[in-house]
Amino acid sequence: MAGQAAGGDRLFRSIQAAKPKLVTGVPDGMLAQTIMACAASPDFPYIACAREEECIGVACGAAMAGERAIVMVQNAGLLNSLGAFATMGLRYGLPFVIIVTNRGALADPNGYDIEKREAFDAGVRPMARVFDFDASDFPDDLIPAAFKWAEAARKPVIIALEKRLGSLADSGAAA
Amino acid sequence: MSEPNTMQSNLPSQKDAIAAALALYPTRPFAVSDIGSQSGWLKASGHDARNLYVSGPMGLATSIALGLAAVRPDDQVLAIAGDGALAMNLTSLATIVGAKPKNLSILLVDNRVYEFTASVPTPTREMDWLAVGRAFFGADQCMRLSDLTPERWAGVARPAMIVADIAAALAKPPALGMTPAMIRMEFLGAAKRS
Numbered sequence: 004m005a006g007q008a009a010g011g012d013r014l015f016r017s018i019q020a021a022k023p024k025l026v027t028g029v030p031d032g033m034l035a036q037t038i039m040a041c042a043a044s045p046d047f048p049y050i051a052c053a054r055e056e057e058c059i060g061v062a063c064g065a066a067m068a069g070e071r072a073i074v075m076v077q078n079a080g081l082l083n084s085l086g087a088f089a090t091m092g093l094r095y096g097l098p099f100v101i102i103v104t105n106r107g108a109l110a111d112p113n114g115y116d117i118e119k120r121e122a123f124d125a126g127v128r129p130m131a132r133v134f135d136f137d138a139s140d141f142p143d144d145l146i147p148a149a150f151k152w153a154e155a156a157r158k159p160v161i162i163a164l165e166k167r168l169g170s171l172a173d174s175g176a177a178a
Numbered sequence: 179m180s181e182p183n184t185m186q187s188n189l190p191s192q193k194d195a196i197a198a199a200l201a202l203y204p205t206r207p208f209a210v211s212d213i214g215s216q217s218g219w220l221k222a223s224g225h226d227a228r229n230l231y232v233s234g235p236m237g238l239a240t241s242i243a244l245g246l247a248a249v250r251p252d253d254q255v256l257a258i259a260g261d262g263a264l265a266m267n268l269t270s271l272a273t274i275v276g277a278k279p280k281n282l283s284i285l286l287v288d289n290r291v292y293e294f295t296a297s298v299p300t301p302t303r304e305m306d307w308l309a310v311g312r313a314f315f316g317a318d319q320c321m322r323l324s325d326l327t328p329e330r331w332a333g334v335a336r337p338a339m340i341v342a343d344i345a346a347a348l349a350k351p352p353a354l355g356m357t358p359a360m361i362r363m364e365f366l367g368a369a370k371r372s
Contacts (some may be wrong), residue, residue: 024249025248027245048248048277050244051276051277052269052270052273056235056241057270057273059238059241060234060267060270061244061245062245063234063241064241064243064247065246065249066245067242067245067365067366068246068249068365069369069370072249087235090233090234091234091238094234
């Protein structure tokens, strides 16, 4: 449990360093600690959405006003949201950051996650820039760097976090 | 099959309902309209840089408006959704209740058809939207447009919902005539000035 808290806290600190105006999401086990930290943060509101597509809308609303917004969802949730991602995020050129837990990796072989990952590869990667990282080993400036890229590219960017074989630290995964 | 335009001819048009809702505010709110019918009629009711014409999936205006309201807490935000659109994102009402934005309202314009199809009925045509809105926001924060005055609206706590029964239009609204880039840049300027 201590490792889970540490992994979640590390991602939270990277989010905090990017100075977002809002964070929104739908929980995944790998994101739970980070979401709890965001919800408790006095620095920005965390908007808990009922569905992942709503998160894309919420982030687009903030980005339309020129403010930084972060979405946190599982890969299956982003798959549910591709219409909104394309017709708002890409069409309007909105630079927000989506943190996706890319479940179904070699080190994360839940039977119910395998097709999610395959659909993510087939459906998301051809239409969006995805940068992949080990959920337990990413640079502290990951989220600030993601915003710099998105703002330069004038489009959303996806940071995909996954469990990797041989990682020394706990990824923060709860499920 | 019934003729919605004839059946509802005593009801206001969508354009007039949107204009009436905007007139409830002492100063122009940000207005976020769903794709197609709502965006077209919002623009037809009077273009303003604070209008955000959405081209995303039907129903996403309420979510986009929530994000905007969160980053502009000192400004009023009005999401404009059709009955067909809001039915596609009904969960956003639950999210809004949980987020408790003190500056967000929703105008539901209900003509009981998908307007761009001219005649296809919405699956919510038998639903009582006032009861739905009150289930989410409470009776004091969900009312009919026809019951509102600027004075009464000023005293309504947010988040709130306005339900407007409208006539189905005989024709589609005029085209927006704006690209997404134009919409974004103009809106961004208004948002930065607020």
